[in-house]
Amino acid sequence: MNTTTATTATTTTSTPTPTPHRIAIAGASGRMGRMLIEAVLASPDCQLAAALDRPETPQLGQDAGLLLGQETGVPISADVRSALAQADYLIDFTRPEGTLAHLALCAELGVKTIIGTTGFDEAQKAQIAQYAQQAAVVFAPNMSVGVNVTLKLLELAAKVLPGYDVEIIEAHHKHKVDAPSGTALKMGEVVAQAQNSALQDRAVYERYGHTGERQPGTIGFATIRGGDIIGEHTALFAGTGERIEITHKSSNRAGYAQGSLQAVRFLAGQSSGLFDMFDVLGLRE
Secondary structure, three states: OOOOOOOOOOOHHHOOOOEEEEEEEEEOOOOHHHHHHHHHOOOOOEEEEEEEEOOOOOOOEEEOOOOOOOOOOOOEEOOOHHHHHHOEEEHHHOHHHHHHHHHHHHHHOEEEEEEEOOOHHHHHHHHHHHOOOOEEEEEEOOHHHHHHHHHHHHHHHHHHHHOOEEEEEEEEOOOOOOOHHHHHHHHHHHHHOOOOHHHOEEEEEOOOOOOOOOOOOEEEEEEOOOOOOEEEEEEEEOOOOEEEEEEEEEOOOOHHHHHHHHHHHHOOOOOOOOOOHHHHOOOOO
């Protein structure tokens, strides 16, 4: 009697490791740049591909993680084209002129861009929209998830409080060069749009001397600059017998960095187009 023993082979199929998002950081030696680098290094699905800064930066040539006490193997460079050739995404929190120069190369090379820079004029915003036709862009005055939830709350408040006076107060550190902040302006835009109007027709940026009574329907702005304030924004709706204040305060820049990485992940599914954080977070109706 012959006995045959059958052996069944077990095949194990391994799941391939996803390719990390290769990210370049502009303004790498600045406060926001360092925070972005730290966030990228801490995210398993992201890879620091390049670190950019201006040619006169003292840290040029140093490891991008040196100021964080980490070795990344990525030097800070002023060679924008070579740096972007290593990346699929650029996160840029610098100045309008620098950001637009970077964006022109990103459009040419097909690098997707996350723009947190503020202070653009209307013509520069039109340039951003044009470049976004070639490579996808997330452009928002504030990348913080909390700030964008705040903007959504403002939209709701503005719709149900049409007769209330609106004032927007913002505070930032003494080094900020534009005023009002991009976030404050966005708050005003959200309120105006929710009430079927345009901010440019309602905004009051300065009050001095004998101004007369407050004009109905205006949206006032107040700016504070001092010390190391990261960012505080309040929208005040003042009515008869009551007022409502919706406030967001940042205690550090981590929220901006994490929101930027959420924008990177969102852009992974986009080839072109101009988006904002409402798109990233699914807040758009």
